[in-house]
Amino acid sequence: MKEAHGVRVVVLGAGFGGLTFCQAFRHPSATITLVDRTNHHLFQPLLYQVATAGLSAPEIAAPIRSIFSDRPDVTVLMDDVQSIDLDGRTVKLGHATLPYDYLVMALGGVTSYFGHPEWERHAPGLKSLDDAVRIRREVLLAFEQAENSTDPELRRELTSMVVVGGGPTGVELAGAFAELSRTVLARDFRRMDPTQAHVVLVEAGPRILGHLPESLSESARRQLEALGVEVLVNTKVRDLREREVEFENGRVLRAANILWAAGVGGSPLARQLGAELDRAGRVKVLSDLSLSGRPEVFAIGDMALVTGLDGRPVPGVSPAAMQMARHVASTISEELGSPGGRHAARTAFKYWDKGTMATIGRSAAVAKVGALELTGFPAWLAWLGVHLVFLIGFRNRAAVLLQWMYSYFAYKRGARIIFGNTSES
Amino acid sequence: MKEAHGVRVVVLGAGFGGLTFCQAFRHPSATITLVDRTNHHLFQPLLYQVATAGLSAPEIAAPIRSIFSDRPDVTVLMDDVQSIDLDGRTVKLGHATLPYDYLVMALGGVTSYFGHPEWERHAPGLKSLDDAVRIRREVLLAFEQAENSTDPELRRELTSMVVVGGGPTGVELAGAFAELSRTVLARDFRRMDPTQAHVVLVEAGPRILGHLPESLSESARRQLEALGVEVLVNTKVRDLREREVEFENGRVLRAANILWAAGVGGSPLARQLGAELDRAGRVKVLSDLSLSGRPEVFAIGDMALVTGLDGRPVPGVSPAAMQMARHVASTISEELGSPGGRHAARTAFKYWDKGTMATIGRSAAVAKVGALELTGFPAWLAWLGVHLVFLIGFRNRAAVLLQWMYSYFAYKRGARIIFGNTSES
Numbered sequence: 001m002k003e004a005h006g007v008r009v010v011v012l013g014a015g016f017g018g019l020t021f022c023q024a025f026r027h028p029s030a031t032i033t034l035v036d037r038t039n040h041h042l043f044q045p046l047l048y049q050v051a052t053a054g055l056s057a058p059e060i061a062a063p064i065r066s067i068f069s070d071r072p073d074v075t076v077l078m079d080d081v082q083s084i085d086l087d088g089r090t091v092k093l094g095h096a097t098l099p100y101d102y103l104v105m106a107l108g109g110v111t112s113y114f115g116h117p118e119w120e121r122h123a124p125g126l127k128s129l130d131d132a133v134r135i136r137r138e139v140l141l142a143f144e145q146a147e148n149s150t151d152p153e154l155r156r157e158l159t160s161m162v163v164v165g166g167g168p169t170g171v172e173l174a175g176a177f178a179e180l181s182r183t184v185l186a187r188d189f190r191r192m193d194p195t196q197a198h199v200v201l202v203e204a205g206p207r208i209l210g211h212l213p214e215s216l217s218e219s220a221r222r223q224l225e226a227l228g229v230e231v232l233v234n235t236k237v238r239d240l241r242e243r244e245v246e247f248e249n250g251r252v253l254r255a256a257n258i259l260w261a262a263g264v265g266g267s268p269l270a271r272q273l274g275a276e277l278d279r280a281g282r283v284k285v286l287s288d289l290s291l292s293g294r295p296e297v298f299a300i301g302d303m304a305l306v307t308g309l310d311g312r313p314v315p316g317v318s319p320a321a322m323q324m325a326r327h328v329a330s331t332i333s334e335e336l337g338s339p340g341g342r343h344a345a346r347t348a349f350k351y352w353d354k355g356t357m358a359t360i361g362r363s364a365a366v367a368k369v370g371a372l373e374l375t376g377f378p379a380w381l382a383w384l385g386v387h388l389v390f391l392i393g394f395r396n397r398a399a400v401l402l403q404w405m406y407s408y409f410a411y412k413r414g415a416r417i418i419f420g421n422t423s424e425s
Numbered sequence: 426m427k428e429a430h431g432v433r434v435v436v437l438g439a440g441f442g443g444l445t446f447c448q449a450f451r452h453p454s455a456t457i458t459l460v461d462r463t464n465h466h467l468f469q470p471l472l473y474q475v476a477t478a479g480l481s482a483p484e485i486a487a488p489i490r491s492i493f494s495d496r497p498d499v500t501v502l503m504d505d506v507q508s509i510d511l512d513g514r515t516v517k518l519g520h521a522t523l524p525y526d527y528l529v530m531a532l533g534g535v536t537s538y539f540g541h542p543e544w545e546r547h548a549p550g551l552k553s554l555d556d557a558v559r560i561r562r563e564v565l566l567a568f569e570q571a572e573n574s575t576d577p578e579l580r581r582e583l584t585s586m587v588v589v590g591g592g593p594t595g596v597e598l599a600g601a602f603a604e605l606s607r608t609v610l611a612r613d614f615r616r617m618d619p620t621q622a623h624v625v626l627v628e629a630g631p632r633i634l635g636h637l638p639e640s641l642s643e644s645a646r647r648q649l650e651a652l653g654v655e656v657l658v659n660t661k662v663r664d665l666r667e668r669e670v671e672f673e674n675g676r677v678l679r680a681a682n683i684l685w686a687a688g689v690g691g692s693p694l695a696r697q698l699g700a701e702l703d704r705a706g707r708v709k710v711l712s713d714l715s716l717s718g719r720p721e722v723f724a725i726g727d728m729a730l731v732t733g734l735d736g737r738p739v740p741g742v743s744p745a746a747m748q749m750a751r752h753v754a755s756t757i758s759e760e761l762g763s764p765g766g767r768h769a770a771r772t773a774f775k776y777w778d779k780g781t782m783a784t785i786g787r788s789a790a791v792a793k794v795g796a797l798e799l800t801g802f803p804a805w806l807a808w809l810g811v812h813l814v815f816l817i818g819f820r821n822r823a824a825v826l827l828q829w830m831y832s833y834f835a836y837k838r839g840a841r842i843i844f845g846n847t848s849e850s
Contacts, residue, residue, distance in 0.1 A: 038843060038844070039565060039569060039841070039842070039843045040841075040842045040843070040844075056481040056482065056483040056484065057481065057482075057842055057844055058481040058841075058842045059481065061842045061844075063613070063841040063842065065610075065613035065614070065841075066613055066841070069612040069613045070612075072615070075615045075616075076613075076615075077572070077573060078569040078572075078573070078843075079573060094573075095573040095574070096573070128844070129842065129844040130844050133844065140464060144464060144503040147502065147503075148502060148503070148504060148519075148520040148521065149520070185490075187494040187495075188488075188490035188491055188494045188501075189490070190497070190500045190501075191500075416464070416465075416483075416488040416491070417464070417465045417482060417483045417486045417488065417554065418463060418464045418465070418503075419463070419465075419482055419486075419553070419554040419555050419558065
């Protein structure tokens with residue numbers, strides 16, 4: 001098998017970090033084995049668009065194999081990572097055990113319920129295509145059930161949605177759902193009025209999008225409220241039950257759909273490593289992104305805790321993961337090329353903040369690029385532009401653009417299709 | 426509620442028949458209630474494209490509500506039909522009971538296993554988006570498992586596929602799967618060779634595409650074999666077991682994926698009607714498509730047995746369903762308009778055969794239009810043209826065309842994404 005020849009590089013995870021590493025690293029004497037639980041690379045930033053019926057699942061996913069079909073040095077395995085033996089330098093998968101000379105861990109994170117795993121049943125997170133398609137199905141089904149119901153109480157519950165967490169994902173979900181009910185579904189029902197749908201965005205901190213300047217948080221709140229979203233700040237969740245959320249201030253909301261966008265935790269595998277973790281479960285790495293005492297093992301992306309030049313941790317965003325991936329790729333390349341041999345003095349990773357943005361709805365968004373702060377339509381255009389550029393390499397970029405244009409001008413959402421195991425709901 | 430005013434028309438099923446009726450029928454004193462189990466109209470002829478990863482599910486489905494959002498006289502209900510009371514003139518749904526003045530039944534058919542319902546577990550049929558997405562997932566997963574396996578026996582089984590039934594659906598599935606393995610996946614695997622995948626098409630009769638002239642059946646067989654499909658005619662299935670099919674000639678094939686495209690049976694509801702059914706479970710209707718003794722009840726599409734002018738039954742194809750729908754629409758319109766009142770002398774339905782075609786793969790197909798017989802690329806172009814025209818009204822026609830162009834020129838398949846409850850597999 002290929003990975004038995006030359007320098008064996010094993011990459012765990014085909015997210016932005018793992019994928020970018022494989023694209024950036026290429027060496028005549030090295031072979032790469034890329035392992036992922038799924039068969040596709042997921043364009044995470046648009047996952048909420050699948051959950052809100054704007055895009056279909058395959059439009060934001062690319063088969064990993066086809067991305068590397070022209071790279072005979074890359075072997076792709078769809079398998080689960082069972083455990084990592086750092087001393088033995090092997091990774092145990094469901095179907096095989098892979099020895100490695102270099103290990104690049106890019107396993108991302110998981111939805112964290114802050115010590116309340118039992119809440120997951122009542123408030124799913126949004127991490128995978130399965131999550132997105134399930135959420136879409138549940139929300140659309142709830143509206144159909146509301147149309148079939150004559151009980152106003154039940155209708156209210158069926159058309160209510162609570163999004164927990166005021167970060168970018170929460171803001172994008174709340175905005176998109178409000179828009180879906182206010183504009184897209186508005187004319188489609190005869191008995192109930194979708195514009196009466198109740199969308200609530202809940203944030204524990206003093207403001208939403210806390211990572212952005214206050215002026216942008218404020219603008220985002222105004223834009224959300226203009227869409228009919230009820231924004232609650234300084235509001236902590238005390239308990240989650242079936243179709244019911246209870247806040248610490250005692251208020252109780254009933255809603256058929258409660259979504260969790262509050263916390264990201266580290267990969268469960270990170271705990272096995274014996275490496276130092278932070279509260280969020282991220283692996284503390286050295287400035288070269290390797291594990292302390294393990295120069296052949298790197299952690300990148302959401303699962304890695306790196307401190308930027310400003311002393312603050314590098315945010316868990318895709319540009320950061322891609323920058324880390326390129327840094328590790330050049331580090332390994334240099335070592336394989338240098339006569340000085342392995343693990344010579346390495347350069348430290350530097351994060352370049354390209355800016356951050358969040359979209360709220362049709363021509364509504366906020367963006368910070370360097371010192372520049374954008375809101376409303378200009379921010380939305382910037383957001384659209386950036387995402388389309390990032391989508392390069394996705395065969396369906398044109399189709400995605402087409403869908404957006406359509407949704408934008410026709411006020412419709414193309415992927416409003418209910419399928420999948422509806423008995424679940 | 427709307428359907429309580431004026432003449433109440435209830436339509437069951439939003440396939441080609443039900444949908445076309447609602448589009449063709451409109452009367453100031455009438456309201457329509459359209460009931461379907463799902464929330465979308467499905468473009469059945471392209472369902473095999475979803476199963477073979479050529480298209481994504483939403484690309485061949487349109488939300489029923491959005492199709493009629495400009496028709497306040499049409500109420501859409503997503504619900505199950507429990508029973509039909511012909512004497513009481515009511516339809517019992519899961520959430521309501523609908524009284525009707527006219528009933529148009531367009532419930533289509535179900536996959537029939539010729540008295541072997543237990544075979545369904547081992548050989549799923551292709552009727553819904555769920556079926557298509559499940560088949561796609563199972564086939565792609567089998568290839569991934571083959572790549573993970575070192576046992577040649579198991580690999581052979583995992584990359585083998587049996588399609589039972591040599592009609593258009595079976596031919597299209599076998600051809601598309603052969604193409605998928607021969608061309609699309611060919612360069613994507615490192616350990617196993619997808620081009621060795623074994624695709625078998627099984628037909629009980631003496632030739633495939635029995636409804637077409639022999640010359641076209643012969644051409645279809647040659648085109649399939651050119652793609653590497655093993656075509657077995659005069660071959661009956663004796664038994665189906667987990668990953669195993671046994672023929673009456675004693676031959677046994679092991680295959681991870683066995684698909685059933687052999688039989689279409691009538692809707693289970695048809696049996697409740699007490700009307701006369703044929704062997705396939707279709708409802709025998711009068712020349713005006715109404716039930717004998719029930720002038721206010723019509724059956725159209727795949728669930729109706731109508732005899733054409735040539736004395737042969739009208740085939741269960743979408744053009745026939747749409748023609749029946751328009752006939753019933755004009756019949757009811759005339760009656761609502763005529764002072765003579767209800768159920769005056771009605772005109773008989775005449776089926777106009779527009780020709781039939783089947784696609785086999787990339788630029789491979791057979792078509793019969795009137796006296797004209799086409800094969801190969803010309804037939805494929807005709808097929809493409811006809812389907813794109815039929816897709817009119819589907820918002821995503823452009824996107825679908827785009828996907829096809831892409832698949833055609835890049836030899837790739839866009840929707841090769843594995844998601845959904847993979848624990849099933």
